[in-house]
Amino acid sequence: MVYNYIFIGLLILVAAAFAAGPLVAVALLSPKKRSATKSETYECGVLTVGESWVKFRMQYYLYAILFVLFDVETVFLYPWAVSYGGLGFFALIEMIIFVVMLLVGLAYAWARGALRWL
Amino acid sequence: MSPFDMTMTPETNLMLAQSIYYDKVDLWLWIRWGLYLFAGFFGVFPLIVAYIVLAERKLAARFQDRIGPNRVGPFGLLQPFADFIKLIIKESIVPKGANGFVHLLAPMLTLISAFLVLAVIPFGVGLAPVDLPSGVLYMVSVSSIAALSIFLAGWSSRNKYSLLGAMRGVAQLVSYEIPQVMSILPVILWAGSLSMVSIVQAQQYDQGWFIFSPPGILGFVLLLIASIAEVNRAPFDLPEAESEIIAGFHTEYSGMRFGLFFLGEYLNVFAVCCLTTTLFLGGGSLPFQSYFAGRAEHMLAAPFDASKDQILKLNAHHEFPLNPGSGFRIEITNEAGRSEAFQVSHRTGNDLYLLANRPVDFQAGANARVTAAARPDFASPWHFSNLIMIPVFFAKVFFLIFVMFWIRATLPRMRADRLMAFAWKTMVPLAIANIFLGAIWYEIVIRPAGGYGHKLVGWAVTGPLTLAAIALVFRINRNSYQANDPERRPTLISRTGESLLAATTQGQ
Amino acid sequence: MIQALFIALSAFGLLMALGTVFARNLVNAALFLVAFFFVIACQFVLLEAEFMAAIQVLIYIGAVTVILMFGIMLTRNIQGDETTTVSKRWRLLGLGAFGTVCTVLVLGINAYQPWTDLAVRPEFPVTKDSTTPRGQAILSMTPTVGREMMTRYVVAFELAGLLLTAALVGAVVLAQHDSTDIVNAKAEKPGTEPAVTGS
Numbered sequence: 001m002v003y004n005y006i007f008i009g010l011l012i013l014v015a016a017a018f019a020a021g022p023l024v025a026v027a028l029l030s031p032k033k034r035s036a037t038k039s040e041t042y043e044c045g046v047l048t049v050g051e052s053w054v055k056f057r058m059q060y061y062l063y064a065i066l067f068v069l070f071d072v073e074t075v076f077l078y079p080w081a082v083s084y085g086g087l088g089f090f091a092l093i094e095m096i097i098f099v100v101m102l103l104v105g106l107a108y109a110w111a112r113g114a115l116r117w118l
Numbered sequence: 119m120s121p122f123d124m125t126m127t128p129e130t131n132l133m134l135a136q137s138i139y140y141d142k143v144d145l146w147l148w149i150r151w152g153l154y155l156f157a158g159f160f161g162v163f164p165l166i167v168a169y170i171v172l173a174e175r176k177l178a179a180r181f182q183d184r185i186g187p188n189r190v191g192p193f194g195l196l197q198p199f200a201d202f203i204k205l206i207i208k209e210s211i212v213p214k215g216a217n218g219f220v221h222l223l224a225p226m227l228t229l230i231s232a233f234l235v236l237a238v239i240p241f242g243v244g245l246a247p248v249d250l251p252s253g254v255l256y257m258v259s260v261s262s263i264a265a266l267s268i269f270l271a272g273w274s275s276r277n278k279y280s281l282l283g284a285m286r287g288v289a290q291l292v293s294y295e296i297p298q299v300m301s302i303l304p305v306i307l308w309a310g311s312l313s314m315v316s317i318v319q320a321q322q323y324d325q326g327w328f329i330f331s332p333p334g335i336l337g338f339v340l341l342l343i344a345s346i347a348e349v350n351r352a353p354f355d356l357p358e359a360e361s362e363i364i365a366g367f368h369t370e371y372s373g374m375r376f377g378l379f380f381l382g383e384y385l386n387v388f389a390v391c392c393l394t395t396t397l398f399l400g401g402g403s404l405p406f407q408s409y410f411a412g413r414a415e416h417m418l419a420a421p422f423d424a425s426k427d428q429i430l431k432l433n434a435h436h437e438f439p440l441n442p443g444s445g446f447r448i449e450i451t452n453e454a455g456r457s458e459a460f461q462v463s464h465r466t467g468n469d470l471y472l473l474a475n476r477p478v479d480f481q482a483g484a485n486a487r488v489t490a491a492a493r494p495d496f497a498s499p500w501h502f503s504n505l506i507m508i509p510v511f512f513a514k515v516f517f518l519i520f521v522m523f524w525i526r527a528t529l530p531r532m533r534a535d536r537l538m539a540f541a542w543k544t545m546v547p548l549a550i551a552n553i554f555l556g557a558i559w560y561e562i563v564i565r566p567a568g569g570y571g572h573k574l575v576g577w578a579v580t581g582p583l584t585l586a587a588i589a590l591v592f593r594i595n596r597n598s599y600q601a602n603d604p605e606r607r608p609t610l611i612s613r614t615g616e617s618l619l620a621a622t623t624q625g626q
Numbered sequence: 627m628i629q630a631l632f633i634a635l636s637a638f639g640l641l642m643a644l645g646t647v648f649a650r651n652l653v654n655a656a657l658f659l660v661a662f663f664f665v666i667a668c669q670f671v672l673l674e675a676e677f678m679a680a681i682q683v684l685i686y687i688g689a690v691t692v693i694l695m696f697g698i699m700l701t702r703n704i705q706g707d708e709t710t711t712v713s714k715r716w717r718l719l720g721l722g723a724f725g726t727v728c729t730v731l732v733l734g735i736n737a738y739q740p741w742t743d744l745a746v747r748p749e750f751p752v753t754k755d756s757t758t759p760r761g762q763a764i765l766s767m768t769p770t771v772g773r774e775m776m777t778r779y780v781v782a783f784e785l786a787g788l789l790l791t792a793a794l795v796g797a798v799v800l801a802q803h804d805s806t807d808i809v810n811a812k813a814e815k816p817g818t819e820p821a822v823t824g825s
């Protein structure tokens with residue numbers, strides 16, 4: 001079973017080489033005329049104003065946390081789904097309890113307005 | 119109508135001919151892998167993707183009542199090569215202060231993730247590059263790397279608009295990944311396995327395409343929408359739209375670096391369509407092929423118990439291509455649900471001799487009901503049904519890609535807040551409801567008789583439930599569409615209750 | 627061959643971990659950490675636990691790294707080159723602690739099973755046991771995890787669900803605490819609009 005992953009490892013290496021190939025060709029074939037104007041950051045054609053950072057909003061972090069929690073829930077759901085055929089009715093009830101708990105959390109976030117992106 | 123008469127008796131020990139499980143890496147496997155890698159992955163797929171790009175341009179043109187590129191070759195067929203040459207000879211400009219290594223790494227990560235998804239997809243019988251036992255989970259985890267690559271692209275450009283676009287892009291990808299992985303769950307429930315090959319086999323021989331069921335239809339639609347959002351295509355292409363935030367996370371990418379992003383995006387489109395085809399459309403199988411699968415039920419003459427390296431004799435009195443090397447093997451299932459597959463060793467007249475290279479124990483009692491079916495041997499790639507399965511598979515994939523192009527040409531871009539609200543408030547509850555609808559379908563249709571159960575009863579029960587779930591979710595969401603209600607415009611209000619927009623007009 | 631693979635992978639992983647600790651820029655440190663997570667996933671594969679490997683990539687690289695990046699950007703001016711430096715005194719103490727941990731690990735592992743015996747991975751023989759639950763567990767992990775989770779470890783599973791919900795509620799409460807409340811305000815009747823009405 002491990003030997004299957006050797007193919008995956010080879011695939012990663014060859015894909016990286018495949019992506020690097022055209023870049024090598026670019027390094028060989030393209031002109032290299034550097035200038036100060038070309039290397040500036042782009043801001044609709046005018047000079048950049050202000051520091052190069054953005055005001056961070058809490059929405060990004062909240063979405064990331066919600067994603068982690070539902071991802072972990074999915075990780076619990078996958079083995080349950082695979083072994084569902086050999087389990088009885090009680091497994092369904094247990095999973096319903098688990099999912100309902102998380103849905104209650106989602107409903108709370110929804111009602112508190114945490115899911116709003118403004 | 120019984121092809122087999124199961125008088126199985128274990129013969130005395132004979133040596134194994136070969137193992138049908140690839141436990142060891144032998145020369146044939148290296149050759150196979152080499153062929154897959156170099157002819158398939160880095161030869162055929164980039165060509166397909168290049169022509170998908172051309173097809174999109176021409177189709178979008180036709181949707182807009184014009185002709186696409188038609189100058190370069192006959193009907194513009196050499197356009198991808200012209201684009202490639204143009205991108206290579208352009209200067210690659212990197213903004214000053216940008217982290218050069220990360221700037222290069224980001225598009226490579228997208229490409230690598232798309233190739234890794236393609237590595238588990240069964241394109242035909244025995245044609246999955248690797249058949250991982252946890253294929254679906256592997257595919258899900260590999261496609262979650264794409265979010266990271268977008269963030270790296272935006273961060274390494276040292277451009278605040280790039281960064282903003284990248285963060286929005288990551289938020290969008292992360293939000294739509296949950297419906298994507300959850301909509302696959304009913305499929306896994308029904309197939310009972312995470313291996314892609316098993317899922318295709320379940321659709322091909324047992325249950326028919328998974329889309330032919332109400333939870334399947336809902337899951338298919340959810341997977342398609344979530345996948346369109348995951349690959350940043352319209353109407354979800356806010357992070358990379360040229361008119362929105364300059365060009366989002368790939369503002370500072372020019373020349374071949376942008377070309378790599380472009381290639382990666384369309385490769386992702388191809389990979390995601392292949393995935394949807396495999397999971398819901400039975401990748402490679404014809405629509406009602408499961409009704410013609412050879413299943414037969416028999417009573418065992420005597421329960422048998424064979425240890426390793428034994429030969430089982432099966433009396434098959436039907437003309438059936440069951441010779442060794444024909445690409446078929448015999449799968450025997452007892453009523454407890456255990457099944458074992460046996461390779462055909464040799465055949466004399468009506469007697470089939472099967473190799474047992476794993477110990478089997480079908481001592482299920484005197485009245486053991488056992489079924490036998492002939493299955494293609496997925497270990498042998500030179501199977502004649504590939505001549506049909508590969509074109510059928512690609513026909514389905516290209517149809518789904520056409521649907522994606524059609525959606526892009528038709529629908530306008532979604533606003534950021536509606537995009538997020540749609541993911542979290544509509545799709546996640548629907549996906550969760552779909553899981554339990556899938557469980558209900560399983561209980562009605564699959565558990566009683568392995569896919570041949572009461573499909574009409576299943577439709578009658580799950581159909582109204584599915585419609586009710588969709589109606590409920592949309593009704594809950596109806597009140598949060600602020601745009602519908604002109605009296606409920608959002609305002610900024612500080613803690614003490616005074617409006618922070620008091621000095622300005624109310625945006626008439 | 628697996629042994630050589632393990633050694634190479636571990637050496638690479640150690641380099642990535644050292645890169646995480648010594649990198650100046652925080653996002654570079656996070657990238658080294660991503661590589662280290664990937665190395666851990668490869669180690670899981672070598673141990674024939676591919677379910678764990680897939681979950682490692684999915685949760686750690688897919689989700690935790692995103693949170694880490696957002697966290698870095700929340701608290702720092704990331705495009706500026708704020709570096710993290712450690713004073714000399716703490717460096718010596720750190721080295722001492724590292725040496726202690728290494729010694730304890732080496733002596734402990736060596737006492738449990740001598741180094742020389744670890745050279746050969748035990749083959750899992752295909753015997754009559756392949757059909758038992760334990761045999762099936764070793765041959766394919768995911769259905770076993772599901773089965774055990776639903777029968778033997780149900781209470782832990784439900785408690786994990788409770789923990790996740792608590793984390794969700796806590797995150798919502800904390801995040802809303804110090805941002806301005808954005809509410810839907812019903813517009814007042816036209817005659818009593820306080821703002822300037824453009825006509």
